Amino acid sequence: MARSTTPPKATAAAVPQRLLAEATRLFAERGYDRTSVQEIVEAAGVTKGALYHYFGSKDDLLHEIYGRVLRLQMQRLEAIAGKEATPVAERLVEAAADVVVTSIGNLDDTKIFFRSMHQLSPEKQKAVRADRRRYHEKFRALVEEGQREGVFRQEVRPDLVVDFFFGAVHHLGTWYREDGPLSAGQVAADFADMLLHSVRQP
Amino acid sequence: MARSTTPPKATAAAVPQRLLAEATRLFAERGYDRTSVQEIVEAAGVTKGALYHYFGSKDDLLHEIYGRVLRLQMQRLEAIAGKEATPVAERLVEAAADVVVTSIGNLDDTKIFFRSMHQLSPEKQKAVRADRRRYHEKFRALVEEGQREGVFRQEVRPDLVVDFFFGAVHHLGTWYREDGPLSAGQVAADFADMLLHSVRQP
DNA sequence: CGGACAGCATACCGACCGGTATGTGACTCA
DNA sequence: TGAGTCACATACCGGTCGGTATGCTGTCCG
Helix, strand or coil: CCCCCCCCCCCCCCHHHHHHHHHHHHHHHHCCCCCCHHHHHHHHCCCHHHHHHHCCCHHHHHHHHHHHHHHHHHHHHHHHHCCCCCCHHHHHHHHHHHHHHHHHHCHHHHHHHHHCHHHCCHHHHHHHHHHHHHHHHHHHHHHHHHHHHCCECCCCCHHHHHHHHHHHHHHHHHHCCCCCCCCHHHHHHHHHHHHHHHHECC | CCCCCCCCCCCCCCHHHHHHHHHHHHHHHHCCCCCCHHHHHHHHCCCHHHHHHHCCCHHHHHHHHHHHHHHHHHHHHHHHHCCCCCCHHHHHHHHHHHHHHHHHHCHHHHHHHHHCHHHCCHHHHHHHHHHHHHHHHHHHHHHHHHHHHCCECCCCCHHHHHHHHHHHHHHHHHHCCCCCCCCHHHHHHHHHHHHHHHHECC
16 A cells, blocks of 8 residues: 555556445445445456455444544534634524535435444444534534524424424435435535524524 | 124224224334234234234234324414414424424324334325325424514525424334423423424514 | 464354244134 | 134244355555
């Protein structure tokens, strides 16, 4: 790995990246349990020896996917929530629309994320839950900030707002079709609009 | 089956009901693919012979669960949506709150419902999707009715409202805990409230 | 130039898993 | 009373799966 940055005459991408990409595709399509490691390595054009050279187990692949999603979303949320010059209602709308667009843009990841938590080993599951919790708390903080400022209604429970909205986001993986009539931006705008109306002072 | 309506000295309930109950519990806990028929029959106190006497296959059990959920929810929605004397906004709120309470009341069913669609055979999957579609259409009709009457905002897409809300409902199976601080009624009231505020004229 | 090691490929294993074929006792009915 | 059938139990099967042990080859370093 250290002698040449990227093999010049490789098939397409480096082997571990190819394995992860094909695993993502297959996990999203057939589900984790119904995808065999044999199918993954065949799709990537290698053998099991290669997979177990780079990954310790099948659910290491899954854990990688979860880590990728959480890192990306956490980073984007932090960037948006941190704009202290922007009114909180605008930041909430922007964060909501952004997570919808990003979830649709990586629809395979979204499908996997909300369906395959239980297939992780207990320790990895715990780690993922902790990260997701931190993410939700950051999102919830926006709602609480809006309530303190008086722009959002006091009677809604911030944690329920978050669970409500992210239920809808996770569900995207179930019904959204890339070739459907709605663009990611349209869905994002409507979802963010509904979220805003559900919390702001009438 | 015809000679005695219910065996008086049976273990607890009739065998097929017990099988379905244990299967539901196990599917919700470990997932469909990670529950073996051996585990199901052991939990029910019988053997595989009994299971395959009453059910054609493992995914017949799953299909039964889906049918049970859809029949129940469709029936309840029809009862609520049909109250023509009640204003549409009230009917929407009542239907929304009811599906939340019912989903929490049958939390195992809810967990299974939103996770295990892909484990059904293609034909059964098609049938379930068709039923769920009819259910969503009935719910969507309430939104459209409110828009025609002018009590709901025109700019929200009714189908997106439905996908938004039922995403949150399905997600209940992931985060709601029976022993948590929130009662089913509290969640139902808040969810219904958020739904109403997200669609009604300001 | 010769080990050492990374980067795979090959071959193989034991543990299930869903499903089936067959047996068997209790009960019904003619 | 005996033939038939329902309601299961028992035993078994072929196939698949995640994982591993081992072999091979090219490259880099000393």
